[in-house]
Amino acid sequence: MPFKTLRQLALFPALCLAFAGTAWAQGQPPAQDWPTRPVTLVVPYAPGGVLDGLVRPLAQRLSESLGKPFVVENRAGANTAIGTGVCARGEPTGYTFCATGSSVWTNALLQKNLPYDPVKDLAPVTNLVFADGHIVANSSVPFNDLKGMVAYAKANPGKLNFGSFGEGSTAHMFIEYIKDRAGVDIVHVPYKGAAPVIQATLANEVQMTYMATGAVLQHIKSGRMKAIVAPAPQRSPFLPDVPTLAEEGFDLKPSAWFGLFAAAGTPKPIIDRMQAEVRKILQDPKFREQVLTPQFYTPVGNTPEEFAEFGRREREIAATLVRVSRLKPE
Known part of the structure; x- marks a missing residue:
């Protein structure tokens, strides 16, 4: 068999793959035509x-x-x-x-x-x-910011309860981070969902929680809750007077x-x-x-x-x- 023919046969599988890839690509609608279906x-x-x-x-x-x-x-x-x-x-x-x-x-x-x-x-x-969120507290607590919370927790170990909407939730991990960095004893109390935590905080069954701002803003404005700190890279436009974790001396900037x-x-x-x-x-x-x-x-x-x-x-x-x-x- 002539050498040229052998070389052509050797190249045939690669040509088939290349052709198949081109055909597949041509079968896909270009981005400007996307979407063509739901x-x-x-x-x-x-x-x-x-x-x-x-x-x-x-x-x-x-x-x-x-x-x-x-x-x-x-x-x-x-x-x-x-x-x-x-x-x-x-x-x-x-x-x-x-x-x-x-x-x-x-x-x-x-x-x-x-x-x-x-x-x-x-x-x-x-x-x-x-999504805007804050650590908030029942209005009866004797502190108004994170420094005050840490000082109170150090003086009263185990007396502050922090409610969350479940083990491993964002709220749970935020308070564990603060406990670890500040060296304080605060009791974590998990609930099944956000609504029970809000009610427990209002009733002072737990003194604090982390919650979406929209879910607690009415209670902050009515004076039934206090906003303590914003676990966020920057202050909230909805509560601009509340400092962030970083501003309070903690090195985490969660979002x-x-x-x-x-x-x-x-x-x-x-x-x-x-x-x-x-x-x-x-x-x-x-x-x-x-x-x-x-x-x-x-x-x-x-x-x-x-x-x-x-x-x-x-x-x-x-x-x-x-x-x-x-x-x-x-």
Whole structure:
């Protein structure tokens, strides 16, 4: 057989693969044509719960701007791991996204059998919002700020009770961090959900808790609660006189946030387009007035690269909080 023919035969499999890859790429709609069918936005909480008030209006606006339905699918359970897993294990085609918060990182530290790796299996799209939250206290406590709380706890070990909405929750880890750094004895009391914690704090069954600002602002304004400190990188625009943890001498700058992710491998042009559309919506004054401000959300809408870097820092913070909380993977 002539050498030329042999060489052509040897190249044939590679040519077939190249052709197949080109044909596959041509079969995918370019980013400017995306979406060509309905898109699913997974929310890893129960219907009517955390995030629905943000994601459902966002989905409606995306449907209007992109011309295809954006369908919200609630998949609650396992501290958001079930819903997040739907996205992490989904096809990277740009038709499944998930909205979640810091539990995306803490779950990897606290769940032994998590069926996905959030770093490897999720592609960051954008940080949607920062959620406002404060450590608050019953108005009867004899202190008004974090320094006063620490001084009281040192003088009265074991007499302050701190309520949270569950073992391993953000509230739990925040108080354990303060206890560890300040060297104080404060009793952690877990409840099943936010509403029972608020009622327990109002009734002085526990003296303090960490809660979303919107859930307790009425009680702060009425004088039944005090805002003690903001565990956040900066002061809240809703309670600007309340200092942050860093301002009170603690070296942690945690954030309460919700962001958007896709499956790893989702085409970059689709991720970029999704981020750009979401950012436009978050910047719209009407959307801010009707959706974000009433829920005490501060819009972000950063780039995928900026969100990825933010995630790297948040993973370090999550590791610190889990360590000082002495929580073990289960």
